[in-house]
Amino acid sequence: MQYILSYIIAAWRQRPEVHRNRAVRISRWPVACLTLLGLVSVPAPFTQGGPAAGPVAGQEILVFAAASTGTALAEVANAYAAVGGGRVRFSLAATSALARQIESGAPADLFLSANTAWMDRVDEAGLLAAGSRTLLFRNRLVLVAPSDTDFDPVAVDISLDVEAMLDGGRLAVADPVSVPAGIYARQALESLGMWDRLQARVAPASDVRHATLLVRRHEAPLGIVYWTDARDTAEIRVLGAFSPELHDPIAYWVAQLADAPAPAAASAFLAFLQSDVARTIFSRHGFAPPLDANTR
Amino acid sequence: MPTPAETEALLLSLRVAVWSVLGSLPPAIAIAWLLARTRFPGHALLNGILHIPLVVPPVVIGYLLLVFLGRRGPGGVFLENVFGITLGFTWQGAAIASAIVAFPLMLRAIRQSIEGVDRRLEQAARTLGASPANAFCTVTLPLIAPGVFAGMVLSFARSLGEFGATITFVSSIPGETRTLPLALYAAAQVPGGEAQATRLVVISITLAMIALIGSEWLARRTRHYSSGGP
Known part of the structure; x- marks a missing residue:
């Protein structure tokens, strides 16, 4: 599509009289564009070829x-x-x-x-x-917030009012339909009877590290990520841990x-x-x- | 027929792409004119900066948007304090991401068509008493219309296909920021989501074909018109 479109541009760029004469010049930039495309689409050389034969x-x-x-x-x-x-x-x-x-x-x-x-x-x-x-x-799931926000640590159980804590913001979670961290988070929220209400407040991220990024950048006031991600990230802190019985191991x-x-x-x-x-x-x-x- | 979720993704994609094109059109024309017709210190720098989205991965653009226009970014803080707008997780944020990624494509097309305009035609209009703005609107703009149109088609197509910057900046919220490519990606990530993914592929290709055929037809009309045909 990019190829076709760059030629469309090349054609349109020409002045009308050039078009009528059907003298098609190849302009500089589609050529440059194609060259660039060609360069980037050349596959990187494979670092390992064929079945293993050499020393481990x-x-x-x-x-x-x-x-x-x-x-x-x-x-x-x-x-x-x-x-x-x-x-x-x-x-x-x-x-x-x-x-x-x-x-x-x-x-x-x-x-x-x-x-x-x-x-x-x-x-x-x-x-x-x-x-x-x-x-x-x-691993375990934890509820996290940016380090410099003033949430108190919470007990993650049915009494927890995540909606109130979000205060109109969104809950950063890896995609709850496909990505494991998100699937576990959905199961945990379902077990707590919160999923139906929170579903519309979720910001589905492409993976758990992306969810962590959204919380780190204060885009989302809260997130549900793995304990290990929370631990490795200085800009976020753990408010509470989900009990492992709430979701699949x-x-x-x-x-x-x-x-x-x-x-x-x-x-x-x-x-x-x-x-x-x-x-x-x-x-x-x-x-x-x-x-x-x-x-x- | 498309399911409600598919219709939602389709309409959202169209809304994001249309707004991204319409929003970037006035600045693209203004900057294209500036770059084509004037020389000023920082000319090459401005040109280079505006072309960054063409050469860096869209995810980088998404990350930069998150840093500058996110809730804690300088631009985001400004927008929130002055206008009460937050872009994070909204379709407007998705439109901005698309517009920025597609901007250089539109800019290039328009700039090159401005460079192709014979300046003597504008000068003739001026000697006949037209103001600079009047000369631009009545002489230059009709002459560059095909280029402007080509730029719009290109950036519309690029917006429809935007993935990396969008998912990084505004994530993938059904009905809000989950455009066709994001919906397709989400479907492909679910075990057994192949059927859903295939349907979305068909919708995407249909949409692209309609847009291409429509733009071909419109382009022929525009070309006919601007070359002064009967």
Whole structure:
């Protein structure tokens, strides 16, 4: 469409008499425009080609990971490099977006999902390497506000009047229909009997980090995000935590993909994610070990 | 037939695109004239700044809008204090995001058509007693009409397709800021949302085709008119 339109402009730019003579000059800017388009659409060279053959340490792997795990994962990757592991790249987005990309054949090695349903879906599609699926840790939901607002800490139960606290503003939540953090938030608000009233006050964000940004920037006076995001963000503070019984368990699963471009390096990093070093880093960022859902 | 939610997204997209085009048209003509006909210090800088939306990712524009026009941004504070307007999470905010992203496309088209106008025609009008404004309206404007129209079509198309700046600045609220591309993205994120996504794809393509065919037809009329045909 952009191509066609830039030519339409090129044609219209000409003066009428030029048009009548049907002498079509190619003007400068559509050419420049197309050149630019051509440049940006040239695919970046793939950093890894074909099936794994070389030594594990030399291979770079690509991990598709839920946006909420980004900060902790970067630290884990550094620790991995420090013990001689290979380079790890991350593609961070909403679990839903990543799962869709994996279904469409994205060349990822590992998938870290913030949600059981999406991991089940990828699993049922036969895209996971057999036996690699592991429950990594759990998380909690918290109600947050910008640090410099004067809300008092609250107990998150049926007596909570979120509408009054919003005071006409919006509640920043990841998309409550598709993104895991938003789905959990909706379930929690449904359990508290607040969803019907609050639904119209929600600002659905593209992922949980976007919801955090909206609260940080004071766009939304309140938000519901993961405890781990709240912890990692200085400009927001936690007003109260949602009880884990209010929503499905927030389980983070990791698995190796059946078509991983670098399977040996992927297994090595998958094992490292479950090592004590990685567990320490994750718990420092607030992720709870899988068997202990209630501890912070 | 489209469901109510689809109609809502469709009408919202049209409203956002129409307002973004109409709102950016007067400044685009004024700035295009300024850039085409005058030289002043900062000419290249202004030109460069106005072209930023063309070369940076829309998400960057959305983030900058959030920082400057958000509740805590300098522009947002000004708008709220002086006019009582908040743009966050409103369709007006979506229209502004679209307008900014599409602005350079409109500006370029208009500027180039102004540069193509023979200035002697304007001078002739002046010698016959027309004021500068009168000469602009009766001579220049009809001559650049095809370029203005091309710019409007381009920026309308760009507005209809706006995604990154919109979702970052005003998020994706059904009925308020969830335009067709955002609705399509949301549908594609739900397990089993393929059917819904497909319907939205069909609606988007239909809308784009209607707009393109309509603009072709109008362009032919405008060209015919401005080349002085019978």
